[in-house]
Amino acid sequence: MTRSVRGTRRPSRTSRTLRVTGAGAAALLALSACSSSSDAHTDSAADSAGSSSSASAEVSGQVTVFAAASLKESFTALGETFEKQHPGTRVTFNFAGSDSLAASITSGAPADVFASASPKTMATVTDAGAAAGTPSTFVRNQLQIATLPGNPDKISSLKDLTASGLKVVLCDRTVPCGAAAQKALEGGGLELTPVSYEQDVKAALTKVELKEADAAVVYRTDVKAAGDKVAGVDFPESAEAVNDYPITLLKESPNADAGKAFIELVKSAEGQKELTEAGFRTP
Known part of the structure; x- marks a missing residue:
């Protein structure tokens, strides 16, 4: 009696090809995933670096501040503090009577910040549309x-x-x-x-x-x-006859980011301490 021996059938070429193709696809998917992860990490790192670079570049260059003459001593000290806090910046001041400063600003004089010794002189600037936003009182004087x-x-x-x-x-x-x-x-x-x-x-x-x-x-x-x-x-x-002192960023500010940062310093606890020690009163 003859027995028929049924061994393992050899896979056809088509079957082998499918398995190889499947394995290759899996490998490609794995590589793609790694690549995507690597790219994402690289992009994330680049974004982080870009963000960091942007943050450090956010406040740089010259800041021009027009301020009432009575602010000379305290603002000069705050200017030095600002430059230390933001390496690469330089604060330039124009101290004079608030009315003459307001007239200069409305005539087109380039400046980033205006700090006035009264709301009335600040109104000259706001009425002319030269202020960016609403001025806020940061100190008072007697x-x-x-x-x-x-x-x-x-x-x-x-x-x-x-x-x-x-x-x-x-x-x-x-x-x-x-x-x-x-x-x-x-x-x-x-x-x-x-x-x-x-x-x-x-x-x-x-x-x-x-x-x-x-x-x-x-x-x-x-x-x-x-x-x-x-x-x-x-x-x-x-x-x-107590005077309120308002401060504002100017609409045509050449360096708005730095101007905003200077105003933030003036309003900060550190800035207020400098001003009150000079004899100013808090709002």
Whole structure:
């Protein structure tokens, strides 16, 4: 009897081809997955590096700040802090009377930030559409009488400034410190004719420092900054003439990112500490 031996059938060429093709496809899929993962990792790393690079490049270059003269000392210090916090930046200031700064901005002077000594002068800029957004008050300031060292004329009130023979200097009425002084005088029912009207508060204070005037109505921050060059006298009418200081990024800012960063520093705890130590009041 003949037995039929049934062995393992050899796979056909087609079957072998299918299996090889399947294996190849699996290998390709695996390679593709690895490649995709690698590409994704590379892209992620590139995005991360790009993001990091973008962040570091976000604040760089020159920042131009137009600021009221009374902010000179505190803003100069904050400018140095800003440059340390953001290597590669440089802060340039233009300190002057707020009214003249506002006029320059509306005439097209290039600047990133404007810090005014009164809402009225800031309104000149906002009304002209030159501000980017709504300005915000970052500090307040109050008037004080600056006298010669030791107060030899024994000035103790705003009324004392009306005494005959006393040389008194005021800021121009168009400047915030001058407008505030006029408001205080009117509040006290007083009239005063100064020997001169100065274009900003620093100029008024300098007259006393040089002994060209016996007294000047300025901000308490300026009296404090002058140290022993002058003496300060408080007067109650000043409470009715406190100035709010608004700050804003300008619409045509050449360096908006850096301008925003400077404003953030001014409003930060560190910035507020610098300003209050200079004699400013918090809003």
